[in-house]
Amino acid sequence: MDVKTLCLGALQLGDATGYEIKKMFEDGLFSHLHQASFGSIYPALARLEHEGLAISIPVAQEGRPDKKVYRLTAKGHEALVEALQSPPMPDRQRSDFLFILAFGHLLPPTRLRTIIEARIAWYRACIGRMESCDLSRHPPSVRLVNGLGLAVYRAAVEYLEMNLDAAVADEQPAQPFVAE
């Protein structure tokens, strides 16, 4: 699933600029399912327009450079529906955090604790962002995906909180106390 298709999906949820689409991947509705940077979004939108799958509407702004609001065409809509039909590629997760955590036994316990606590805070921030998304204007399927993300993040927080102390204690290096 390339950035072009991702943009098609973003635009299906409503007209948007490249900048706004980027935010969807960063903070918004898409943050937990895919990501894309400006360097891939802008060229993708240009290609979408070139292929007649979207049109761009220049919008003048006071004190700011113009922005280009993109809108899906009927052809673009069809292209999205077709892309949705093809079997999805397997999920691809890459989490440096999880990898580091797997080697917590090589880290000082205090550091391990800090890392896990930071992660819990990060999950909470994600949960907060996802809860504050306005889903009222979006179809139920978008809400379903949002809810799935929330369920997963909440489970992760719960698990880490339940196991934090034990995990850090387990990793105490086996150094016997030395009498001074």
Place this chain on the structure above:
Amino acid sequence: MDVKTLCLGALQLGDATGYEIKKMFEDGLFSHLHQASFGSIYPALARLEHEGLAISIPVAQEGRPDKKVYRLTAKGHEALVEALQSPPMPDRQRSDFLFILAFGHLLPPTRLRTIIEARIAWYRACIGRMESCDLSRHPPSVRLVNGLGLAVYRAAVEYLEMNLDAAVADEQPAQPFVAE
């Protein structure tokens, strides 16, 4: 976190061949945190050996070509610990499934149901694989990460099962019954 570091981690858990490391990413302990293909693992191992971070021990096999079992050196161990210290890159998830699910309202309800059911089955398979990993010889931190993966997958299954019927019903196209 590049494949080289990932291999360093794999070898820290025990000597292994490139083939076995690949399996760790496919089926094994690493399957839910990162992935790597042969095309990246073999060159990474070669570089690791070239840099003195690992050594390879050729092992003859009956009726099979030799295999190269890699083993971490002290220097390799240090390199891993150092890599573990650097702040992790943000998680990067790309899930075509989640994207497609977000546009379930554009799909026929029966198809949507099939997709979600297939996903539940996939989660169950992952859970099965992770439960059958032998963790006894691994440090508690590896068990923690395994447990976190399980908690997350189980939450996902639970959520999807709880919402499947409602989700598919919601997406019924607004076509009124037509008397025959």
Place this chain on the structure above:
DNA sequence: GGTTGCATGTAAATGGTTACATGATTGT
């Protein structure tokens, strides 16, 4: 005066996947 947010775009570098090449054994 520096950072953040808005706003678009390009080019180089990167890193990894995909596909290929090879080959024996075991199971269906």
Place this chain on the structure above:
DNA sequence: ACAATCATGTAACCATTTACATGCAACC
């Protein structure tokens, strides 16, 4: 006979990220 498992490796290709280039407004 065919597929799958074990086993290693290379090279072309690809998509995406990173860094750069530009500029104004608002906030601290």
